[in-house]
Amino acid sequence: HPPFDVNAVRRDFPILRERVNGRPLVWFDNAATTHKPQSVIDRIAHFYAHENSNIHRAAHALAARATDAYEKARETVRRFIGASSTEEIIFVRGTTEAINLVAKSWGARNVGPGDEIIVSHLEHHANIVPWQQLAAEKGAKIRVIPVDDSGQVLLDEYRKLLNDRTKIVSVTQVSNALGTVVPVKEIVDLAHRAGARALVDGAQSVSHMKVDVQSLGADFFVFSGHKIFGPTGIGVVYGKRDVLEDMPPWQGGGNMIADVTFERTVYHAPPTRFEAGTGNIADAVGLGAALEYVERIGIENIGRYEHQLLGYATHHVKPIPGVRLVGTAADKASVLSFVLDGYTTEQVGQALNEEGIAVRTGHHCAQPILRRFGLETTVRPSLAFYNTCEEVDRLVAVVKRLSGNRR
Numbered sequence: 001h002p003p004f005d006v007n008a009v010r011r012d013f014p015i016l017r018e019r020v021n022g023r024p025l026v027w028f029d030n031a032a033t034t035h036k037p038q039s040v041i042d043r044i045a046h047f048y049a050h051e052n053s054n055i056h057r058a059a060h061a062l063a064a065r066a067t068d069a070y071e072k073a074r075e076t077v078r079r080f081i082g083a084s085s086t087e088e089i090i091f092v093r094g095t096t097e098a099i100n101l102v103a104k105s106w107g108a109r110n111v112g113p114g115d116e117i118i119v120s121h122l123e124h125h126a127n128i129v130p131w132q133q134l135a136a137e138k139g140a141k142i143r144v145i146p147v148d149d150s151g152q153v154l155l156d157e158y159r160k161l162l163n164d165r166t167k168i169v170s171v172t173q174v175s176n177a178l179g180t181v182v183p184v185k186e187i188v189d190l191a192h193r194a195g196a197r198a199l200v201d202g203a204q205s206v207s208h209m210k211v212d213v214q215s216l217g218a219d220f221f222v223f224s225g226h227k228i229f230g231p232t233g234i235g236v237v238y239g240k241r242d243v244l245e246d247m248p249p250w251q252g253g254g255n256m257i258a259d260v261t262f263e264r265t266v267y268h269a270p271p272t273r274f275e276a277g278t279g280n281i282a283d284a285v286g287l288g289a290a291l292e293y294v295e296r297i298g299i300e301n302i303g304r305y306e307h308q309l310l311g312y313a314t315h316h317v318k319p320i321p322g323v324r325l326v327g328t329a330a331d332k333a334s335v336l337s338f339v340l341d342g343y344t345t346e347q348v349g350q351a352l353n354e355e356g357i358a359v360r361t362g363h364h365c366a367q368p369i370l371r372r373f374g375l376e377t378t379v380r381p382s383l384a385f386y387n388t389c390e391e392v393d394r395l396v397a398v399v400k401r402l403s404g405n406r407r
């Protein structure tokens with residue numbers, strides 16, 4: 001890879017030329033969603049202009065083009081996360097649908113009364129609610145790995161939670177609320193030693209660090225396209241082949257069947273078994289283009305640059321009088337959550353928006369972890385590789401001004 005050039009990268013993202021309230025847009029809401037490089041926008045337009053068709057079902061030229069494009073995207077996903085086969089890559093709408101698929105399909109067959117499901121205190125609601133629903137249906141229990149005051153999971157407490165009733169451990173790799181990088185490899189290994197399966201929620205990790213699902217060893221790894229510079233409405237379930245083969249379909253319909261009579265249906269093998277109906281073909285193709293874009297920049301380059309940028313932001317935000325950083329783990333990615341004494345988080349968000357700076361304020365769909373720190377909401381700037389130190393300076397200037405005006 002050529003050396004990382006943030007100005008060259010920025011030219012690839014047309015939305016970064018937008019102005020908001022008379023000021024150049026600063027996009028610090030990357031944990032909510034990321035922007036799209038021109039190559040992704042062009043790829044989706046090309047699909048609709050030249051390849052648009054339903055896939056698999058019709059033997060004509062455009063059906064073949066659409067099918068090729070869709071399956072090429074599946075191969076790109078496979079390569080990007082280091083899976084051994086495209087049969088392990090299922091397209092879904094996003095991380096939320098991915099976890100629901102696993103909870104509904106795998107959970108239906110493998111979780112029973114008295115069984116236990118382990119999540120961490122850091123989880124997004126998408127990695128809590130589907131397991132709660134499964135637990136309620138099956139008479140199973142949710143157990144929670146606690147965190148320390150820095151927002152890092154307590155591995156010793158986790159070890160104590162594991163037992164022969166543990167069926168699955170489902171944890172995020174990076175916290176969307178605090179930015180904590182969780183030691184998921186250790187968590188997966190310990191789950192396996194206890195005879196449990198493991199799911200890793202990669203929604204906040206794949207765009208910031210190298211993920212190799214084979215060395216990670218998780219049975220499932222899930223993520224959303226829109227958080228890695230791809231379109232909304234497309235996401236991925238990676239599942240180990242033998243685990244997927246043992247799972248029943250979770251939705252029925254066209255595309256996922258080998259043969260149907262009124263008496264019985266024979267299902268396709270994975271991944272098709274889990275892709276009922278017409279999928280989001282164009283956006284899968286767009287996701288493929290996004291991952292190819294990241295490959296061209298180099299995920300290691302991205303991670304290194306973002307690490308410096310987060311360090312710079314932390315260094316300048318932390319000492320501002322009245323600021324309380326929430327989430328101070330040694331290993332963090334992208335996210336800088338804070339509250340400012342004397343202001344609601346909405347007021348801080350508003351003041352930033354007036355200067356063209358977009359951050360999320362609120363509970364970030366992770367209420368349990370904020371409440372662990374005695375809070376309902378935080379201000380959450382979240383960085384991507386197209387952000388700059390100058391943009392951080394603009395945020396710092398606003399927070400300093402608010403801080404100075406405190407009564």
Ligand code: PMP
Nearest residue numbers: 094095096124126172176203224
């Ligand atoms: N898990 C984590 C850690 C997330 O950050 C998010 C999105 N904020 C999700 C799951 C849900 O992703 P989506 O809304 O794309 O389904």
